[in-house]
Amino acid sequence: MTSTAASPTPTRPWQRWPLLGYVLRRLGTSVLLMLGVTMVTFVLTALVPGDPIAAALGEGAASNPATVAAYIEQHGLDKSIPERYLIYLTNLLQGDLGTSIKTGRPVATELATAVPATIEVALGAIIVSLAVGLTLGTIAAHRRGRATDQVLRVVSLLGLSVPTFWLAIIAYHTFFLRLGIAPGAGRLDPAFTPPPTVTGLYTVDFLLGGDPVGFFDALAHLALPVLVLSLFTIGLLTRFIRAAVLEVLDTDYVRAARAKGLPARRVIVAYVLRGASLPILTVVGVAFGVLLSGTVLVEAVYAWPGLGTYAFNSAINLDLPGVMGVGLVVGVIYLVINFAVDLLYGVLDPRVRLA
Amino acid sequence: MSTVLDATDLTVEYRGHRTVRAVDGVSLTITAGEVLALVGESGCGKSSTARAVIGMEKPHSGEVQFRGRPVPPLGLRRRATDLTAMQMVFQDPNSSLNPRKRIGDQIADGVTAARARGLTSDTPEKWLGAVGLDPAMVSRYPHQFSGGQRQRIAIARALAAQPDLLVADEPISALDASSQAEVASMMRRLCLAAGAGMLFISHDLSVVRIMADRVAVMYRGKIVESGPTATVWTDPLHPYTKALLGAIPRPDGKGVLPAAPDAEAPAAWHEEMPEALDRS
C-alpha cells in the first residue's frame, strides 16, 4: 500500500500526503476486509454442530419451552443463516454488535472491558520486547560471530521455543508462590477498586486519576503476564533486529558516518537504528498479532479478563455474536496496526509516499 | 539489406505517483547485419526503449515491427515461435542466468528455440567455445563463474537461438574495464557472422565507437542525434552529443580535465535539431 517514488516535491511530511484520498481508499478496503472477516466468522460459527440455545440455557431451562421460544426470538435464531447475517450487518451499521447468547448482554459492552485488558498486556509486552529486543539485537549485530552473539542467539531461539501456556503456570507458581516477588492473579489487588474508566487500561486510568498507589499495583499485576508473553516476541524481535541492524551496518552510509568520526553511540542511534527502523516497525506489527494470539493461552492462568478468555469462552459456548465480536475487534485491531505502521513508515522514511 | 526491426514513434510511460514519460517518440530501424548503438546518460530511456522493442513493456503509443509483423507485449501467453528470433542480453550478468540450472541446459534452451523455428544450431559446448569459454564447463552452475564469464554464457544462450535481432542492454557495463572492449567486439563478430542485426545499448561512447555501425544519441527520452558512428564521433552536431564526447576523459597521461558542462542540464541539450538526425 506504500510505494517509493522519487520526486522532489514539498518538504514537510504532512504537506506531501494527499491524505484524504488515501484515507478514503484505505477505508474502502478496510470495510471490505471487515466484511470478509465477519462473513468468515459467521460461516465458521454457523457450521458448528451444536445448539447455542441449549448451550446457553443449560440443563434446566433448555427444557422450558417458554424460555427456549423467548431465546429463539430474541436472538433471531429461527431465521435462515443469510438472513441472520444480513440482520447482523444492519445492526452493525448502527454500532450494535448484537447480544451475547450466553450472557444476554450486549457484545459491545462485554468487549469494552475485555479488549482494553488484553491491549494493556499486549502493549506492555510490545514495549518490553521492543526495549529488550533493540538492545540485544543491536548488541548481537555488533558482536556478530562472537561468543556474545552466539549466546544471544541461543537465548532468543529459546524464547521462541517455550510453550507459553506452560511457562505461564510455572512462572506464576515460582514468582508468586515460591519467591513471593510477583503479586497475585487478576488485574488488581482485591483491596483496590478499578479506576474510573477512561481508556480501560488500568495503569493509564490510574495515572489520569492521579492515583500512584493504584498505578503501581496495576503495573505490578501486569508484570508477570507481560513478561511471560513477551518472551516469544523478545526472541522474535531480537533475531529480527539483529538481521536488520546487520544489514544496515553493512551500508555505505553507516560506514560514512563512522568515517565522519561520530561517537559510536550516536552512530548506532541516529544512523543504524534509524536505518533499520522500517523493517523493525513491520515486525513489531507482526509481533502484536502474535501477542494477541498468545493471550488466549495465558489469560486463564492469570485470571485476566481479556479478549483471549472471551474469545475462548465464546467459541466454546457457540456464542455466535460473541465470536463475531471477537473477529470484528481483532480485525479492526489488525487494520489499525497496519494503518499505524504505514503512517509511521511515512514519518520515518521521507522516500515513502502514501499513494 | 532487409529490415529486421522497425520501431516508429515509440512512447513509453510509467504510471505511478506521477506519470513518467521515459521514451518520447523514438523511431529506429535496424537492418540485418547491422549494429545500431543507443547511447545516452543514465535514465534517459535506453532500457525502456529496449524493453519496448522486445515486448517486455507495452508501449504507450507507437509501433514495433519485427520482420514486418507487430511485436505483441510479453504477457501470460507463450511467445509465438517466430518471435524467438528476437533475443536479448541483459546488463546484469548476475541475474541473467537461472542460478539453479546448469549452464549447458540454459544454452540448450536457446538451441531448442532455434530448432523450433526449423533452424540448426550448434551444441551448447560449441557455443561455449564460441564465446571463449571452456566447453568442458557445460555442466557447471552459474555461481561458479565470474561476472564476465556469466555475461558470455548469456550471450551464448541468446545466440544459440539463432536470432535475427539481438537486443543488448548495456551488456558490458558490468564488466571489468579491461575486458569490456573484448566482449563487445566478440558480440559484434558473432552477430554479424550469423547475419543478425543488433541493438546495442551503452552509455560509454568509446566502446560504441569501436563496434557500432550507426549510433543514436538519446537525451531525456528523445533521440537527439543519429548517424554513422564515425561521423557522429568526429563531427557531433547536437550540443548534447558534443558535451557527451567532450566529457570523456582520455587515458593519455596529459592531465587534461575533460570539459564540464556548467549547470546540470543546459537548455541547449533539449534543443531539437532535425539536421542532426539521420546523418550520413
Next chain:
Amino acid sequence: MNAATAPRSRPRRRRLLRAIPAAWRTPLAVVGAVIALGWVIVAIIAPWVVPHDPLAQELTRLTPPGEVSLLGTDQVGRDVFSRLLTGARVTMPLALVMVVCATVLGTLIGSVAGYVGGWVDEALMRLTDLMMAFPTVILAMIIAASLGPSLFNAVIAGVVVSWPQYARVVRSLVLSLRTQNFVIAGRLLGYSPWRSLRSDILPNVAGPVLVLASLDIGTAILLLTGLSFLGLGAQPPTAEWGSMISGAMDHIDAWWLGVFPGLAILTVVMAFNFIGDSLRDALDPLSSAEREGAAGTTDPAEADPAATPVETPTTEEGR
C-alpha cells in the same frame, strides 16, 4: 584476452549442498540436529521401548518420579515416561504434515498470485489479508471449535492459519523473480508460463521457503500443543504433550505431570528452531561469509557466495 584464460576457479559444489554441511558445522545446528534426531528416533521406537502401555492405568496414581516409574505416574495411574515417549509420535508428524500442507498450499497460491498478477493477484492477496487479520490461535480456535475438537481438525486449523505467510513470501519472491532477466530470457526463448514457473521460478523460491518451513515446524508444534492444551486438539486418552500439560494443571503439586511434557515441547521446538535458524544462516550469503571468518565484507561481490573470488586477473567489476 580473458576469453582464452578460463579462470581456474576451485571446483565448487552446488550452493545448497554446500550450505548444508556449512550449517551443520555450527554447534547450534549440531545440537539442534542431535536433539531433533533423538526425538525422531524416540518417536519411531517408542512402542517397543516404553516400559508401560501409555494408556494402561495400571500403576498407583500420582507417584513422584523414581518411586514406581522413571518420571512418575499421572492422575489415573499411567506412566508419565511412557506417555512422554509416545507423545513424540503424535505431535511431531502432525506438525510436519501441517507445515508441508501449509507450504504447498501457500506456495501454490502465492506463485499463482505473483505470476498471473492482475485481478487474480488482487483477489488472492485480499484472501490472505483476510486470513492474516485473525490472530492465529484465535482463528485456529474458532475453526477447531466449529469442526469439532480433534487433532486432525487442529491440523486443518493450523494449515488454514499458516498458509497465508507462505503465500505472501512466495508471491513477493515470484514478483521479484518474474522480472529477473533470466526469467524473461526464458520467456523470450518461448517458454510457456507454466514451464517458466516450474523451471525458472519455483526452484529459486524453494530455498527461502524451505528455511521458512523449517523455522515454522517449531511454531506448528507450539500451535498444535497449544490447541490440545485448550482441549481443541488431541483428545483423551491420547498421550499428547499439550493435553498432558492441560491435565497437569489440575495437579500443580504433582509437578512432574507438567514439567516433563513442557520440557519435551521446549526441546523439540528448540531443536527445530536451531536447525531452521542455522539453515537460514547457511543460505543467507551475508552470514555464511561471516562464519567463514570474513565478517564485515566490504565488497558486495565477496558477500555473494555466487561471486566467488577467482584467482585470475579477469574478474568482473565490484558493483
Next chain:
Amino acid sequence: MSVLSIRDLTIAFGRHDPVEVVSGISLDLTAGRIQGLAGESGSGKTVSAMAVLGLLPATARVGGSIRLAGTELVGMRPRRLNTIRGRRVAMVFQDPSASLHPQLTIGAQLTDHVRAHLRLKRRDAQQRAVDLLTQVRVPEPAEALRRYPHQFSGGQRQRIAIAVALACDPEVLLADEPTTALDVTVQAGILHLLRELVDDRDLAVLLVTHDLGVMSAVADEVAVMRYGQIVESGSTHDVFTDPQHAYTRTLLDSMPDAQQSLVEDDE
C-alpha cells in the same frame, strides 16, 4: 611534504587461516596533490583506503604503519581515532546514493560531525553547511539543508558527500571511486570540483579509481596495484606514456580508446 605516509601496509582477513589481500604497500600523500591509485577489481584499493581510517571490520588484521603528520594510526584506539576521522582525514565513498542516510536531512548529515568535532553551535554549523554547499555548487543551499538525499540527482548527491567530507577542514581526503557511478558529463563536473578543492585548500587526496581516463585527467601521481601490491608508481605523465610494468601496459592497451574501430566501411 608528505601529510600521510603509508609504509609496508599489510591487510589480512580471517581469523583461522588469514588471507592476505594487501601485502606491503607504501604511499605518500602530499598537500595540494592528488595521488591516484589504480588497479583491477579486488586488488585491494578500497581496503587500503579504509585501513587509514580504521574502518575495516574486526576480522581484518592490519600491519605496517600509517602516519598522519607523524602520528601512528595503525592500532590507535577507536576513541582517539574518532578525533581524527572526519576531522583531519575524511573519506568519500563510491556510491553517492548509498553513502548518505536516506532518512536524514542533508542538513543533519552535514552538521552533526561539525558540531561534534568543532563544537559549533547549531546556527554556526548550519551557516558553515550553507557555505560548503555553495562551494560544491549545490543550488539553493539553504533550502537544500532541509531536503533528503533522494531529492537530489546523483551528481548533486556526490557533491554533497564531498561537502560532508570537507566540512571539518580535513588535511587528507580519501576518495574511493567517487565518480564511477556517475554519467560522464556529471563526472567531468566532479573532477573539476576535486581539482579546484585541492588547489584552493591545499588538500592531500588519495583518489582510488579503476578508470584510467579519470586517473589521467586529475591525478598528479599514480600507483598501479595488482594482487595487493603496487606494481608501478610515478608521475601520471610518465606512467601513462611510458609504462614500465607489463601489467600496466596491458591495462592501457585494453582501453577502448586505444583500439581500432571494428567497423570497416560506412554504409
Next chain:
Amino acid sequence: SGGNSSNNSSGGSGGEGGGTLVIDTAFSLETGDPGRNYVPTGNMMLHAIYDTLLTFEGSAEDEPIPSLATVEQNEDATAFTFTLVEGRTFSDGAPVTADDVVFSLTRVQGMTESKANFLMNGITVEKVDDTTVTLTTEGPSLELPAIVTNPALSILNSAAVTENGGTTGEDDGAEDFLGSTSAGSGPYMLDSMDITSRAVLAPNPEYNGEYAPSFDRIVIRNVTESATQLINLQGGDSNLAVDLNGDQVAGLDEGFTVSSSPSSQTIFLLVNQNEEVGKVTANPKFAEAVRYALDYEELLKLAGEGSEQATGVIPPMFVGALDSGVTPDPERAKQALEESGYDGETISLQFPSDNPVGGVEFTPVAERVQAQLKSVGLAVDLAPAPFATEIEPYVNGTEAFSMWYWGPDFADSSSFLPFGPGEKVGLRAGWEAEDDPEIAELVTAAQDATSVEEREQAMREYATAMQEEGPFVPLIVPGLNLASDTSVTNVQNNTNWTLDIPLIQPAG
C-alpha cells in the same frame, strides 16, 4: 520485573474483625438480577445479598427453614401460605411486604427469557394481606418449599426495582440496575460487579436478620484455572477457593481448612435404549454389563476428597437415597455383555470435556471407565466435546453411550424423578414410559405423594428399581471442596448456592 509488590498477604487479610474476604471461583456469573439468574456463581453471590422466603442454613438441607417468611401447607400439598416475619427491611430501610413478594415472584413468571422462569411454572401467587402470601399449585407439590429457597426467587425491593424499569411483564428492564446495585434484604449489598472478573460486596447497614455481615468487604474473583486458585490460596492472595479438586485439597498443609462434602450432583453413564440410536446399547443387558463391569471404588479415587460413590440416581443426602451402591462383578458383566449381543465393536463414549463438576474432571474418569470396560471385553473410545457442542445431542437423546451429570434444580429428591422412563432425562436415554411402565408408575407415585413418609417410601422404591433396570449407571457424587485459610471459619457448602457466604466468620 514485577517490582514493588509485597502486599500479597495484606490485600487478602480477612481475619481481624471484619476486613476483606477474598473468594476465588471459576465464574459462571451472568447477571446481578436474581430473577434472571440460574448459575452457581450468581446463586452464591445473590444468597448473600438477597433473602428468599425460606432458606437452608449451611449444609443442613433436610428441610427448608424460615427466612423472610414461615410457611403452612394444606393437606394436598397444593396451597402454601407464607407469613412474613416481622420487622425485616431492605437495604434502603423500607420494610419487606407482601407486595414485594408478589412482585418478585410474578416478575420471574413474566420473564419468559429468564432461565429461572421454569421454577415458577404452574404456581399461582396471591397476596392475602400485607404480611401474607399464598402460592398454589395444580397438583401436589411437596417440593415447593424447597423451590422457593432458590436465589432466583429472591425477594426484591419492589419500589426500587419498579422505579428502575422493573415490571412483572415481558418488558422488564431492571437488569442493568440490579447489576450495579442491589435491592435486597440480605446481609450484604452489591458494591460493584464485573461478570468477567469480580464482584464486590459490602455490608448492608440496614440488615436486621439473623446473619449479621461480618466482613467489611467481600471480593468474589473469577479465577478459572483451579491451579491458579490453589496457588492464590497458598500464596495468601485469597482466603477461600471454591473449585479445588480432591487431589488439590489433599495436598494442602495445616495452614488451611478444607470443608469437603459430597455435592448434590451425580456423574452417571447414559446407555441409550433407543435401538435406532444405540443399537447394541438398547439391549438392557448392555447397561447391566456396564454396571457390573465398573470398579466404583477405583473411580472414586480419581474424584478424591469429599466425593462418594453414587449409590443410585438419588445422591446420598437426599430422601430416598439407597444405602449402598453396586458391587462390581466382572463375571456377571461379561455374561451380560455376551447376552446383549455385543460382538466386539467399539462404542463411543461421549462426554463434555470442559465442565468439571465439583472439581472432578470428566476426562480422567472417562479414561478410567474406558480402561475398566476394556477389562471385561467392551471396547470404548472416547469422544469428548465442549459442553456447548455436546449438550444438544444429549438433550435430544441421540447419544448412544455418554457420561453426564445431573444436579437438582432445588434441594429436593423430586429433582431426581426426571431419570424415570418417559421423563426428561429418561427420554434422553431413549427410554419411553412404555419401555418400563412399572418404574413410570413409581415416578407418578412419588410425584403425587402428599406426606413426607409416603414420599420417602416411593422414592426409595423408585431408586431401587432404577438401580436394577434403569439405563443409567450412576458413578460418582463429586465432592465439593471449600478450602480456606486460617483467617475464616464456618465455611459451609450448600446445594443451592455452593458456599454459604453469610455464615462465614472471621477467625479468632
